[in-house]
Amino acid sequence: MSWRTASKVKWLELLPGVSEDEPLASRTSFGIGGPADFFVEMSRPQAIEEVIDGCVERGIPYLLLGAGTNLLIADAGVEGLVLRVVNREHQVDGREVRAGAGLKMMRLARIAADAGLRGFEFGIGIPGTVGGAVYQNAGCWGKELREVLVEVEGYMPGAGAKTWSPADLQFGYRTSALREGRLKGGLVIEAKFQLERGDGEAAKALMAKLTKERNETQPIKTKNSGSVFKNPPGDSAGRLVQAAGLKGAREGNAVVSTLHGNFIVNEGGATAVEVRRLIERIQAEVRRRFNLELETEVEMVGRFKG
Numbered sequence: 322m323s324w325r326t327a328s329k330v331k332w333l334e335l336l337p338g339v340s341e342d343e344p345l346a347s348r349t350s351f352g353i354g355g356p357a358d359f360f361v362e363m364s365r366p367q368a369i370e371e372v373i374d375g376c377v378e379r380g381i382p383y384l385l386l387g388a389g390t391n392l393l394i395a396d397a398g399v400e401g402l403v404l405r406v407v408n409r410e411h412q413v414d415g416r417e418v419r420a421g422a423g424l425k426m427m428r429l430a431r432i433a434a435d436a437g438l439r440g441f442e443f444g445i446g447i448p449g450t451v452g453g454a455v456y457q458n459a460g461c462w463g464k465e466l467r468e469v470l471v472e473v474e475g476y477m478p479g480a481g482a483k484t485w486s487p488a489d490l491q492f493g494y495r496t497s498a499l500r501e502g503r504l505k506g507g508l509v510i511e512a513k514f515q516l517e518r519g520d521g522e523a524a525k526a527l528m529a530k531l532t533k534e535r536n537e538t539q540p541i542k543t544k545n546s547g548s549v550f551k552n553p554p555g556d557s558a559g560r561l562v563q564a565a566g567l568k569g570a571r572e573g574n575a576v577v578s579t580l581h582g583n584f585i586v587n588e589g590g591a592t593a594v595e596v597r598r599l600i601e602r603i604q605a606e607v608r609r610r611f612n613l614e615l616e617t618e619v620e621m622v623g624r625f626k627g
């Protein structure tokens with residue numbers, strides 16, 4: 322049953338800065354996906370909280386959007402309201418760094434290095450926001466966000482403002498209680514990290530080195546969503562895709578990268594249906610050959626059929 326009633330639509334139309342049928346493809350790193358029924362960008366935490374509470378009270382579906390770097394949005398778009406979180410304030414106080422959920426991890430990695438702090442260099446590999454990175458326990462080069470996180474200022478619709486410790490967030494490999502646990506539906510407003518004092522120039526040199534290596538081994542400059550699959554325990558999804566002979570496999574304009582098997586690239590004009598078909602084909606082939614289930618790291622959202 323549709324959530325749409327005249328009074329709900331009217332309420333959405335009256336939100337400051339809202340737009341209707343707003344294209345989302347350009348707001349994702351895949352460059353794929355249909356429009357949001359309603360779309361708004363917000364930075365003020367209180368305003369974000371009020372709008373989400375308003376959606377929950379009225380039964381209007383909503384999706385929080387960060388930088389759109391871990392999402393495959395359906396061709397038919399997203400129901401209800403898409404709220405892009407853009408609070409980007411940050412503050413460095415000794416070894417402690419606070420960052421709004423909308424700040425990019427890459428930017429925060431540079432801010433930390435500029436302040437002579439070490440331990441956040443891994444952030445240079447994550448093109449998403451702090452909010453998306455907490456949700457996902459993002460990480461790379463053997464380091465995860467949970468290792469430097471002290472606490473999160475969050476908001477649980479209907480239950481108000483919350484401070485969550487890393488234990489509350491129940492982090493796992495590319496997951497947290499926000500993604501699939503008891504905090505599902507919760508919002509990250511701000512995160513606090515604790516880093517180590519050190520040589521900022523050394524941090525920058527390390528980030529430059531890691532970025533260079535990554536550019537040589539992953540199709541970073543293409544339209545993609547990073548790793549499509551989680552690595553199964555003790556193995557790598559990229560290795561399995563390659564061993565299954567699927568590098569370069571194609572569905573329409575969606576192609577498995579020839580540089581790295583765990584990346585699907587939108588060569589231009591690929592649809593979400595094509596990407597999903599390619600994902601399912603890879604899962605089926607890896608299952609058939611290796612009796613292994615590849616779980617997706619990328620999240621599929623919106624009006625997918627079936």
Ligand SMILES: Cc1cc2nc3c(=O)[nH]c(=O)nc-3n(C[C@H](O)[C@H](O)[C@H](O)COP(=O)(O)OP(=O)(O)OC[C@H]3O[C@@H](n4cnc5c(N)ncnc54)[C@H](O)[C@@H]3O)c2cc1C
Binds near residue numbers: 386508
């Ligand atoms: C080239 C490339 C390389 C990548 N490399 C890595 C890597 O090395 N390691 C890694 O972990 N990931 C990597 N990623 C994936 C991605 O950058 C991360 O998963 C990132 O954390 C997603 O953040 P985002 O802001 O883009 O979230 P989005 O894609 O916008 O959203 C993802 C999910 O987070 C939720 N969300 C967003 N903001 C909030 C918030 N404020 N509160 C609650 N929920 C929220 C959304 O609702 C959605 O469910 C890569 C992606 C690309 C394109």
